[in-house]
Amino acid sequence: MAASWADEMGEVVKPASAPSRPTRPSYVPPARRNKPLSADAREYCPLSSAGPDFIPSSRSHRARGRDPNPFEIVETFSELGVSDGGGINFDAYDDIPVETSGADVPLPVNTFAEIDLGDALNENIKRCKYVKPTPVQRYAIPISLAGRDLMACAQTGSGKTAAFCFPIISGIIRHCGLRQRPARKARIANPVALILSPTRELSSQIHDEVKKFSYLTGIKVAVAYGGAPMYQQLRDLEKGVDILVATPGRLVDLIERARVALQEIKYLALDEADRMLDMGFEPQIRKIVEQLGMPPPGMRQTMLFSATFPSEIQRLASDFLSNYIFLAVGRVGSSTDLISQRVEYVRDVDKRSHLMDLLHAQRANGIYSKQALILVFVETKRGADSLENWLCVNGFPATAIHGDRTQPEREQALRSFKSGATPIMVATDVAARGLDIPHVGHVINFDLPKDIDDYVHRIGRTGRAGKPGLATAFFSDVNQPLAKSLSELMQEANQEVPDWLLSCAQRSSYGGGKSRRAGGGRFGGHDYRRSHSYSGGSSSGASYQPQPAQGYSFGNASIIATGWD
DNA sequence: AAAAAAG
Numbered sequence: 018m019a020a021s022w023a024d025e026m027g028e029v030v031k032p033a034s035a036p037s038r039p040t041r042p043s044y045v046p047p048a049r050r051n052k053p054l055s056a057d058a059r060e061y062c063p064l065s066s067a068g069p070d071f072i073p074s075s076r077s078h079r080a081r082g083r084d085p086n087p088f089e090i091v092e093t094f095s096e097l098g099v100s101d102g103g104g105i106n107f108d109a110y111d112d113i114p115v116e117t118s119g120a121d122v123p124l125p126v127n128t129f130a131e132i133d134l135g136d137a138l139n140e141n142i143k144r145c146k147y148v149k150p151t152p153v154q155r156y157a158i159p160i161s162l163a164g165r166d167l168m169a170c171a172q173t174g175s176g177k178t179a180a181f182c183f184p185i186i187s188g189i190i191r192h193c194g195l196r197q198r199p200a201r202k203a204r205i206a207n208p209v210a211l212i213l214s215p216t217r218e219l220s221s222q223i224h225d226e227v228k229k230f231s232y233l234t235g236i237k238v239a240v241a242y243g244g245a246p247m248y249q250q251l252r253d254l255e256k257g258v259d260i261l262v263a264t265p266g267r268l269v270d271l272i273e274r275a276r277v278a279l280q281e282i283k284y285l286a287l288d289e290a291d292r293m294l295d296m297g298f299e300p301q302i303r304k305i306v307e308q309l310g311m312p313p314p315g316m317r318q319t320m321l322f323s324a325t326f327p328s329e330i331q332r333l334a335s336d337f338l339s340n341y342i343f344l345a346v347g348r349v350g351s352s353t354d355l356i357s358q359r360v361e362y363v364r365d366v367d368k369r370s371h372l373m374d375l376l377h378a379q380r381a382n383g384i385y386s387k388q389a390l391i392l393v394f395v396e397t398k399r400g401a402d403s404l405e406n407w408l409c410v411n412g413f414p415a416t417a418i419h420g421d422r423t424q425p426e427r428e429q430a431l432r433s434f435k436s437g438a439t440p441i442m443v444a445t446d447v448a449a450r451g452l453d454i455p456h457v458g459h460v461i462n463f464d465l466p467k468d469i470d471d472y473v474h475r476i477g478r479t480g481r482a483g484k485p486g487l488a489t490a491f492f493s494d495v496n497q498p499l500a501k502s503l504s505e506l507m508q509e510a511n512q513e514v515p516d517w518l519l520s521c522a523q524r525s526s527y528g529g530g531k532s533r534r535a536g537g538g539r540f541g542g543h544d545y546r547r548s549h550s551y552s553g554g555s556s557s558g559a560s561y562q563p564q565p566a567q568g569y570s571f572g573n574a575s576i577i578a579t580g581w582d
Numbered sequence: 583a584a585a586a587a588a589g
Contacts, residue, residue: 216586216587217586242587243587243588244587244588264586264587264588265586265588266586266587266588266589267587267588270589292586297585297586298586298587301587396583396584396585397583397584397585398584398585419585420585445584445585446584446586447585449585466584467583
């Protein structure tokens with residue numbers, strides 16, 4: 018138990034400088050730079066005869082001008098002896114509700130072996146120690162491999178990234194090998210796959226994942242996001258890019274500078290797709306997808322993933338899709354039974370002292386010594402700075418991340434949090450979505466969000482890949498409008514709802530407050546086409562054809578933890 | 583009302 022940071026909390030803790038670990042190889046030898054993509058991936062997978070456990074050192078590969086080995090990156094927290102490995106730890110679920118709709122839905126698979134992803138990718142799946150596909154992967158991968166557009170709704174931490182990456186990588190190996198590759202540095206990068214995400218850190222994380230999945234396949238992966246110097250990203254782009262991971266702002270910039278072109282895009286994936294299409298982002302996304310040369314729906318394959326998918330956003334999204342399949346896996350949003358949700362009534366003026374009580378209690382209990390990280394969400398950037406400062410002054414090892422910090426500061430904060438150097442991180446919604454931070458045992462909503470979907474994503478930073486997690490919310494008077502949707506969400510997740518919250522929800526039921534999705538019920542989302550039968554005509558002209566018999570199914574999926582979103 | 587993303 019001595020491993021808990023809290024054991025040392027009485028002492029004055031100076032902000033520890035986190036041990037920096039290499040996150041990204043920076044140098045690629047000249048011999049590697051313009052290597053053309055082979056039609057046959059096996060050429061790049063000389064290990065297929067070696068055992069799955071054999072991983073060559075990056076040193077020897079660098080020496081031979083190969084990909085640096087992304088599997089060698091030493092994860093943090095190794096001193097605690099936590100073996101993440103496959104992270105298989107699911108007993109809680111027997112029935113995962115699954116909804117699919119759309120025409121001719123391909124059948125799900127039960128194992129990776131059933132799917133013909135190709136030798137190179139299969140080896141990387143083994144290297145990642147993924148044993149079985151997660152429920153969303155079981156359904157989404159066959160759908161994508163069949164070439165279908167997809168709108169997928171699956172719990173946080175359930176393996177969405179791999180679900181859209183595997184078909185892309187497999188498809189590029191299979192179908193794009195004959196593509197003429199530039200023999201020399203090309204000024205304009207022409208990726209065949211584009212993966213967009215709403216924050217820089219999430220794009221960076223996806224980039225790291227994609228590199229693992231495409232190791233030794235010959236596929237070139239690059240990342241582009243703002244806040245970082247342009248030159249390194251440009252250098253990477255000049256080497257040729259098959260899969261580009263990006264945030265919208267920097268991507269538009271690169272396109273307008275004629276350093277990236279979208280004419281050859283065959284695969285488009287939007288992670289956190291509902292966020293990408295909300296008010297703030299939608300114009301940019303529409304520009305990228307519709308006005309900058311990308312092939313139209315039908316000429317490309319489009320995949321949208323999120324844990325939440327309000328039907329207004331689904332309607333917007335259908336513009337980007339052609340004859341798509343809707344997939345919903347798991348219960349409402351994130352709330353797996355793995356996350357224990359608590360709500361406490363706390364007046365705004367009492368929040369800080371209440372937080373301190375909570376932090377002290379966590380020390381006293383000695384629980385979560387291996388799930389020691391605490392993520393505290395606040396509403397504003399200023400609030401994040403001020404709470405971080407207050408925590409530090411009071412001897413708590415805290416850091417903070419928000420959009421007014423410089424990108425190096427943001428990345429440093431995340432590293433320092435992940436490593437456990439500062440096991441408390443105060444964050445705005447910049448950290449609410451998609452980030453996979455192992456060992457987050459406790460998410461505290463110091464300020465609750467206005468939108469219940471944001472709550473779902475925030476608490477989804479814990480309870481990932483089969484690990485349990487705790488989520489505590491400080492509910493104050495200003496959160497009245499959230500009472501109804503919050504209590505409904507908690508009930509659907511089999512959580513105990515305090516009486517005061519129920520009556521609060523009762524009182525505000527006729528007023529504002531976004532109720533849970535139309536159709537309600539047990540699913541994280543419903544195909545909006547079901548409730549708006551004929552209003553969904555999109556530019557592609559594809560219309561929804563109800564096919565209840567084959568189009569709608571309940572799966573009996575046993576979760577085995579593997580990759581995450 | 584706020585957050586994010588371009589600089």
